[in-house]
Amino acid sequence: MKYLLAFLLLPFSVAGQEQKPVEPVKSAAYRRLIAGDTTVTPGLRTAVDTFRLRIFAGIDQPIRRIRYHGNSIDVDVKYPRQLRLSGSYNASLSIRQAGRQPALQKTYAQGRSSADGLKWFGPASNEVFSYGPALSGLEYNGVPNAYDSKGDLVPAGQGNGVMAHPYTNSVFRTAVAFEQQFNLQARIMNYNTMAHELKLGFTNSTEKTYIRQNNNRNYGLTTSYAARIKWLLLSLKYSHAADRYDNSNRNGFLNKVYQQSLLTPPSFDNAAGYLAGSRQRSYSNQADNPYFLLADNGNYLNNTHHLASFTLKRQEYRKTRYSLIQSFEVNNSRSREGFKPYSANWPDGKLLDRETNDKSYEINGELEQTTNYGASRFSSSLNANMGLSTVWAGIHNGLLDYRYQRTATESRIAYNTKFNANNLKLVLDVGNKTYLSNTTGQHFFFLPQGSLEATLQQLAPGWDLELGLSYSEAAVERGINQSYGYANLTTLSVDRATAYFPVTEVNSFDGLKATRHRDSKISLALNSFKLGFTAYLYNKKVTDDVAPLAQGNQLSLVNIGDHRTRGIDLAVRYGNQMYPAVFSMTHELMFSAYKTKVTRAETGYNQLALYGFSDLHTAWIEGMPMNVIVGSAWTRGAGGELMIAEDGYPFPQKSLQVIGDPNPDFIVKYVNSLIYKRWTLNTSLEWKKGGEKWNGAQAILDYYGVSANSGDQRTVKGYVFDGVKTDNSKNTKPVDFYDPKQPVYENRWTRYGPSGVGEAYIQKADWLKIRDIKLSYYFTFRKGISRLETGVYLRNLLLWTPYKGVDPEQQLFDLPGSQGLDYFNLPAVKTIGCNVSIQF
DSSP: HHHHHHHHHHHHHHTTTTTTOOOOOOHHHHHHHHHOOOOOOOOOHHHHHHHHEOOOOTOOOOOOEEETTTEEEEESOOOOOEEEEEEEEEEEEEEEOOOOOOOOOSSSSEEETTTEEEOOOOOOGGGOOBOOOOOGGEEEEEEEOSTTTTTEEEEETSSSSOOOOOOOOOBBEEEEEEEEEEEEEEEEEEETTEEEHHHEEEEEEEESSSBTEEEEEEEEEEEEEEEEETEEEEEEEEEEEEEEESSOTTTTTHHHHHHHHHHSSSSSSGGGSEEEEEEOOSSSTTSSOHHHHHTTTEEEEEEEEEEEEEEEEEEEEEEEEEEEEEEEEEEEEEEEEEEOTOOOOOOOOOEEEEEEEEEEEEEEEEEEEEEEEETTEEEEEEEEEEEEEEEEEEESSSSSSEEEEEEEEEEEEEEEEEEEETEEEEEEEEEEEEEEEEESSEEEEEEEEEEEEEEEEETTTTTTEEEEEEEEEEOOOOOTTTGGGGGGGGGGGGGGGGGGGOOOOSOOOOOOOOOOEEEEEEEEEEEOEEEEEEEEEEEEEEEEEEEEEETTTTEEEEEEEEEEEEOOOOOOOOEEEEETTEEEEEEEEEEEEEEEEEEEOOOTTTTEEEEEOOSSEEEEEETOOOTTEEEOOOOBOOOOOBBTTTTTSSBBBBEEEEEOOOOOOOEEEEEEEEETTTTTEEOOOOOOOOOEEEEEHHHHHHHHHOOOHHHHHOOSSSSSSSSEESOBBOOOBBBBBBOSSSSSSSSSSTOTTTTTTTGGGEEEOOOOEEEEEEEEEEOOOSSOOEEEEEEEEEEEEEEEEOSSSSTTTTOOOGGGTTTTEEOOOOOEEEEEEEEEEEEE
């Protein structure tokens, strides 16, 4: 009966808590009497003092029972504890092909000019040029040899009648990649609140890359456990990943394979075999057969990754939130990089076994106190954060042993206040950071940060306006667990690029000034239900930037000076649900433009080579944009006209000059999404205007006579270069681009050396590309599987560019920051694929 009374009193007890009743009679005997007498209904004031309502879980949950004991009423839900399982499986299968590549000539054979005119010189002669006679005038002699089972090439009519034909020596194939991912989540809910959570995730991928005899495999495991113990949230996480690559490209190995396939004369077939006895079979002992480089080379790259973290967090306790996070990470990499014996540049072979071992430990604590006042119009919070990290890094390659260690402390204290009144919202955030480490002699105790945001709702019917200002400073250092061996390439000329084999790493990270960043930004946003507009103006100043410097056999990091970047980002978004649940669409157009400038170069480091080669590179030059291209340039007169030598050809200057700027004028992106019932179509386009690139691959292909350009123009005769002679008179001397009666080194493309004149190969790097197209459809189910989605997608489908090479977005040896340089950069990948996603 007492439980029935408690239930009947429930609404009165809730309402009564808002009143100030007369002090009731407090008698245990009276309460017992009321509880035992079914005919007496307790008064309202007695219930107020007697009962305390406790509802476990949400009020919308099914009620299991109502319990009365002491001075409380407990309402229990029907299912206080629940086990909830969910997960997903994703898989994709894609077919990939090499994208845009340089055009090659298929008309002329291996050989060169001679006293008797154009003559075929075959592999036995170790000829490197393809300036021989036309293939249409050659046939085989029918006498097999070590290089061709059909025999040598002879003039038509002097052989067996089997006419010569061009070979396609592409090293590419159709690639196939398969990726899958499985995730499982189990939750134990206690009164509709997470009590325990376990997550497991598996990933696996295999790829037969577009380069023959080159495959990649990757797999990963992630697991986490979280538990809510009273007021504390505890979380444990662990992840493991392993990657296996058949070849490392740290030394540009795959780029060299690609280079050798392009340089092969059209009269030689690499695929006919890569061995001649026990030695390499190639068109010259100064060149490699790409299949020889790839086959059984013993190369590999294995990466392993382990990350464990432990988190303790209290979301809110009397308006105080605090957390403690610890993590430990281990990364190991083992690789064998090299070339087999009988390789062109390494007759005795060259191998490097390299191992890196990186470990890091980090602990971070955060405390935040929040206060509300002024009828909840004002709220403020004080946040304090402090972190300690230690990184150990080691590089071992059998020749040299490098060990580094850095311990750094970072802290931040910030005050945030918010104001809400009617349609106005203001947010002010001010703070300060500190940074200290054992590898820099500086201590940063004042790194201010601040931002102010204002939101005006209903500025006009349906329109909101947001304005923002921000400023921040930070001190950063170069990562000690990164390799800077790429700087060794800047000690080699373009002609010697095939000898690139980085071994040396930086000696130390100690004693450098930390790089200081000062970023300021102004933002504006205007939004309505269908239309939105955002704009950002930013200014970034960087002082005491750091770059690697290679000198002889030494590699060191140095402070090179200051630079700034000023830019603007604009975005317009339009979304319209014409028929909700049937058809909707969104469009977003983004515009970005920026300008960079080196404002100060440290003494001795002006014109420092950043990426590239000793005679063609991007450089650090005071007063110039970042990463300008420096190389050989034409000699010009006072009016900019070409200076022409007595032989009728222009000639280069003796010193290196700035010849190009890779920075774009602007970039425009367009993203579109169309949804019709369960169908979704997403597209993404990008247009880059401006920016230049050095086409070093074109220069080398021209020099050896395998480019389509050298094939098409070698018959040009009587050409007069527009320019002036050294006496400033107009040039009138005609030249033949390739005179068969002259030595091969006198033609238009060989006379300047393998890399040519850098300025002649600076090309526009604008592009317009369709990045992605994806079409998907989903199904829903009531039991078991909740959602199944399948789709097809295309990536890098189309590319329009005036650049005469691979996709100009590709980078030198895959090095980030090397934009502006192309020395047999690998082609971009065109992908068509399908995927399926299952959620349960």
